[in-house]
Amino acid sequence: MHKKDMVSYGDYQRTAEWILSHTKHQPKVAIICGSGLGLLADGLQNPDSFPYSDIPGFPESTVPGHAGRLVFGELKGKTCVCMQGRFHMYEGHPLCKVTFPVRVFKLLGVETLIVTNAAGSLADSYNTGDIMIIRDHINIPGFSSISPLCGPNDERFGPRFPAMSSAYDKDLYRLALEICKSLGISHFVREGVYCMVGGPNFETIAEARLLHKLGVDAVGMSTAPEVLVANHCGMRVFGLSLITNRVVKDYEDKEAVNHEGVLGVSNMRSQTLQMLVTELVGLMDVNNNNSSE
Ligand SMILES: O=P(O)(O)O[C@H]1O[C@H](CO)[C@@H](O)[C@H]1O
Numbered sequence: 001m002h003k004k005d006m007v008s009y010g011d012y013q014r015t016a017e018w019i020l021s022h023t024k025h026q027p028k029v030a031i032i033c034g035s036g037l038g039l040l041a042d043g044l045q046n047p048d049s050f051p052y053s054d055i056p057g058f059p060e061s062t063v064p065g066h067a068g069r070l071v072f073g074e075l076k077g078k079t080c081v082c083m084q085g086r087f088h089m090y091e092g093h094p095l096c097k098v099t100f101p102v103r104v105f106k107l108l109g110v111e112t113l114i115v116t117n118a119a120g121s122l123a124d125s126y127n128t129g130d131i132m133i134i135r136d137h138i139n140i141p142g143f144s145s146i147s148p149l150c151g152p153n154d155e156r157f158g159p160r161f162p163a164m165s166s167a168y169d170k171d172l173y174r175l176a177l178e179i180c181k182s183l184g185i186s187h188f189v190r191e192g193v194y195c196m197v198g199g200p201n202f203e204t205i206a207e208a209r210l211l212h213k214l215g216v217d218a219v220g221m222s223t224a225p226e227v228l229v230a231n232h233c234g235m236r237v238f239g240l241s242l243i244t245n246r247v248v249k250d251y252e253d254k255e256a257v258n259h260e261g262v263l264g265v266s267n268m269r270s271q272t273l274q275m276l277v278t279e280l281v282g283l284m285d286v287n288n289n290n291s292s293e
């Protein structure tokens with residue numbers, strides 16, 4: 001690992017201190033908006049908003065559909081911070097930069113991370129527009145030590161060898177399923193396994209078939225690094241994938257995915273996701289115990 005690709009504890013602290021000196025909000029919950037899902041931040045009350053370019057240490061967001069703003073505010077009376085736009089490996093960011101905000105959030109006092117993403121479906125039963133609650137993930141870059149946890153370990157954040165068998169919090173998972181029932185949206189809500197690939201290209205047919213055989217339900221180019229870092233520093237995590245397209249698995253199939261189509265489906269469903277996330281934040285216990293206050 002190159003030195004320029006490393007971030008020190010002091011770097012996280014400097015950014016956290018800058019934020020604390022610019023907003024009165026002290027968030028307990030952080031929400032990362034996937035492609036085209038920035039609307040999730042629009043429901044925040046009494047918002048304070050900062051372009052990433054104004055925040056010391058923050059990378060730039062370069063992907064259409066990722067506005068590049070950090071928004072603080074309240075959802076159902078709970079103080080949240082929302083990333084309107086995330087960072088991806090394929091933009092050229094080292095993973096310590098991709099996940100930089102998560103450790104900054106930890107220093108701000110955040111205990112719960114909600115990750116959302118746009119993803120293509122491998123599962124035959126899924127439809128475009130479905131919402132998948134993430135039960136677990138497969139981190140393909142991690143198989144070859146491309147992980148934000150590689151390099152010297154900082155024990156102030158977490159252990160050298162963190163367990164990942166409960167990467168997604170079961171209480172929040174169950175609570176979300178109940179909320180989906182009460183919102184009447186269960187007929188397009190799935191539960192499944194997300195797989196991160198590096199991107200930026202979408203899958204070849206052979207890759208799609210491989211992922212399908214591996215038991216992957218949805219594939220995307222994000223999320224796993226943020227979830228690893230959040231778990232490492234003791235946050236609980238809840239994740240949602242919006243199924244924006246079907247991954248083509250057949251050589252005869254002429255359909256081809258593109259980012260504009262992904263953003264179109266995200267926009268179509270973002271209000272429903274906003275409702276679900278708002279209810280979840282409203283009903284969750286922000287003190288990191290069980291799911292009701
Ligand atoms: O994972 P998010 O950021 O939601 O975006 C997904 O959509 C983009 C491709 O259209 C990729 O960035 C992929 O990861």
Ligand SMILES: Nc1nc2[nH]cnc2c(=O)[nH]1
Binds near residue numbers: 221244262
């Ligand atoms: N890798 C990958 N990422 C996506 N993001 C949204 N859809 C897709 C997809 O089909 N494949």
